[in-house]
Amino acid sequence: MALFSAQEAEYLSGPHVAPTRLAEIDLPSGLHRLHEGVGRISVNGHEWFGITTPGGLQLVDMEMVEDPRFGQAASVVITLGGITASAWKEIKSMAREIEGRRCDLYWSAWNPEYAEIEISPKKYFPGKISAPSLHRQGIGVRYATFTIESVWQSQNYPFGGEWSSTGQQKRYPGDMGGQFIGVKVHETFNG
Structure with a gap:
């Protein structure tokens, strides 16, 4: 089965293709769907929140998946910003419960001219969350980073x-x- 249909492949060969990455994160507080773009988007009946959506977690950065060295499993680090003081405390107190939960990363194509998704999200990295790392600077900057490990992570042990x-x-x-x-x-x- 082909990764892209003939219609999707034709769209991808066009001059105005904007890739967007999405993260579906299963946290103890519920399932969060975030994207690295601006605002809210609706895809396949689900609402995904971007970096300008106030009052919640915001997907600020997502590293690229790199081909790992021999003996290592692939991993991706994502950064969630816009964390309130109460959310920061919740993540800190629930770090053990967060570890090992599902986080799937998706790739999609966005049409910037019409502000709509042209290619439905395709899961490219099913993973599990490792222990979160919390960061803060002064009284106004708080963010959390999560390493999303691939399903092969457990194969790293001798x-x-x-x-x-x-x-x-x-x-x-x-x-x-x-x-x-x-x-x-x-x-x-x-x-």
Whole structure:
């Protein structure tokens, strides 16, 4: 199945395409749908709030997903601004409950001429929230950063064994698959 339909691919080849990223964050206080643009937008029956929406969390920054180094899982850091003092205290007190909750990131195409979504949001990064990091400066600046870890994050831990025949026997008794680990093998083909 193609990622984009023929109509969407044709739109993407046009001169006025503005990408927008959206975040659907499942916090203990409820599901928050935020986008990195301005104002409110309605997409597929859901309302997404932008950075100028007063009185709530605002998605201020979202890093790009980078191809991780070998042995690491991909992650994205998002910054939520516009946090009131009570919301800041709530995030601080509920940090343990926030950790591990769902946060899905979406990509969409926005038509700036008509101020409407041209391509429905496509999930590009399903993830889980790590522990939030709270920041404040003076009495008026408060924001929180969340690292959104990919579903492969748990694969970063070592397996807890040795790559040897003995280690393989401890993990799987009777398995002879590790008997040649670390042994130099020389093969001669006759034929």
